[in-house]
Amino acid sequence: MNGRLQGRVAVITGGASGIGRGAGLRFAQEGAKIVIADLDREAGERTAAEIRAQGGAAVFIRTDTASAADNDAMAQKALDEYGRLDILIASAGISHAGYDPAHPGSQRRCPIVDKPLEEWERVIRVNLTGVMLSNQAAARRMIKAGNGGAIVNVSSIAAIGPAPMLADYSVSKAGVLMLTRVLALELAPHKIRVNCILPGHIRTPMTAGLYETAQLMPPIGRYGEPADTAAALLFFASDDSSYITGKHLAVDGGRT
Numbered sequence: 001m002n003g004r005l006q007g008r009v010a011v012i013t014g015g016a017s018g019i020g021r022g023a024g025l026r027f028a029q030e031g032a033k034i035v036i037a038d039l040d041r042e043a044g045e046r047t048a049a050e051i052r053a054q055g056g057a058a059v060f061i062r063t064d065t066a067s068a069a070d071n072d073a074m075a076q077k078a079l080d081e082y083g084r085l086d087i088l089i090a091s092a093g094i095s096h097a098g099y100d101p102a103h104p105g106s107q108r109r110c111p112i113v114d115k116p117l118e119e120w121e122r123v124i125r126v127n128l129t130g131v132m133l134s135n136q137a138a139a140r141r142m143i144k145a146g147n148g149g150a151i152v153n154v155s156s157i158a159a160i161g162p163a164p165m166l167a168d169y170s171v172s173k174a175g176v177l178m179l180t181r182v183l184a185l186e187l188a189p190h191k192i193r194v195n196c197i198l199p200g201h202i203r204t205p206m207t208a209g210l211y212e213t214a215q216l217m218p219p220i221g222r223y224g225e226p227a228d229t230a231a232a233l234l235f236f237a238s239d240d241s242s243y244i245t246g247k248h249l250a251v252d253g254g255r256t
């Protein structure tokens with residue numbers, strides 16, 4: 001343990017898997033108590049158990065971040081379980097609607113002219129509205145407690161580089177970037193900082209199989225790991241970035 005988050009409580013959406021899971025494991029090593037919030041109960045319980053097995057504190061709450069009520073219950077869980085809420089990591093997200101579990105990593109790509117409205121609306125609902133709702137639920141409690149806080153959203157390099165055939169994803173992530181900047185100004189008087197990371201190509205279940213078929217190798221010569229994004233999330237979540245808010249950081253091996 002290094003203790004950079006000693007005494008803090010962190011809620012992590014999408015914490016069951018990939019980037020969120022990596023943050024949970026790392027933050028617990030730094031002394032934070034963790035609330036894992038995710039759609040996937042089995043994987044979420046497993047991640048929380050993993051954190052406890054390594055000597056940390058963690059609980060799981062089944063959460064659909066597209067639901068305002070679920071986000072509210074998720075934020076309340078931190079208070080009920082650990083008495084405070086200092087950090088929110090908003091990592092829950094989908095690469096596209098209509099995901100086919102039989103073909104992990106196979107993003108459903110189609111041009112805007114062919115995009116079914118329900119697919120567009122689902123991606124925006126989870127990736128943008130869901131992040132806003134989680135930020136709102138956490139911020140309300142942080143403001144009430146008066147201890148400040150740190151919110152870190154997980155956007156994507158697709159926010160700053162248009163991803164053809166994935167317009168809904170790209171637009172949702174650009175929205176998260178602007179949400180982060182607006183919220184940073186609104187919450188600054190409450191000493192709540194809001195930043196975001198823009199992952200590039202990180203090896204997670206979301207991208208499983210993708211890198212075997214596509215030529216996406218970043219300039220640095222390897223794909224990213226959840227430990228790489230966890231280090232950047234830790235920077236924004238900890239006091240190391242206490243004078244930084246409304247900013248984004250690409251974690252992309254030089255891609256952008």
Ligand code: NAP
Pocket residue numbers: 013014015016017018019020037038039040043063064065066091092093094095126130154155156157198199200201202203204205206207
């Ligand atoms: P992941 O391994 O699929 O993890 C995402 C987790 O979020 C999954 O456990 C998923 O559950 C959960 N989730 C999805 N929709 C949810 C909802 N409505 N409410 C609560 N939980 C939900 O993917 P990841 O690669 O770690 O992605 C995490 C974030 O990073 C996403 O926002 C993604 O867009 C972003 N990102 C990833 C990369 C990359 O290269 N991996 C690059 C740029 C940005 P289910 O499995 O049940 O859906």
